[in-house]
Amino acid sequence: MMKGQKGYVLVQGGVNRSSLGTRLISMITRQLLRWYELHRQRQQLASLSDDALKDIGLSRADTQQEVELPFWNDPMKR
Numbered sequence: 001m002m003k004g005q006k007g008y009v010l011v012q013g014g015v016n017r018s019s020l021g022t023r024l025i026s027m028i029t030r031q032l033l034r035w036y037e038l039h040r041q042r043q044q045l046a047s048l049s050d051d052a053l054k055d056i057g058l059s060r061a062d063t064q065q066e067v068e069l070p071f072w073n074d075p076m077k078r
Contacts (some may be wrong), residue, residue: 034078039071 046067053063
C-alpha cells in the first residue's frame with residue numbers, strides 16, 4: 001500500500017436464511033420451467049406431420065422415442 005492510502009475491505013455478511021431460501025425457490029422454479037419447456041417441445045415434435053419430419057431428417061419412430069422420454073430427462077443438462 002502506498003503512503004497515505006487507507007485500505008478498505010468489503011466484507012459480505014454471512015449467508016442469511018432469506019437469501020438462501022430465495023435462491024432455492026429460484027433454482028426450483030427454473031428447473032420446473034425447464035421441465036415444462038422440454039415437455040412442450042416434445043409434444044410439438046410429436047404433432048409434426050410426416051413430411052415436416054422428413055424435412056428435418058427424422059422418422060416417426062425417432063420422434064416417438066423422444067416423446068416417450070420422461071420430462072426430467074434433459075439431454076442438455078440445463
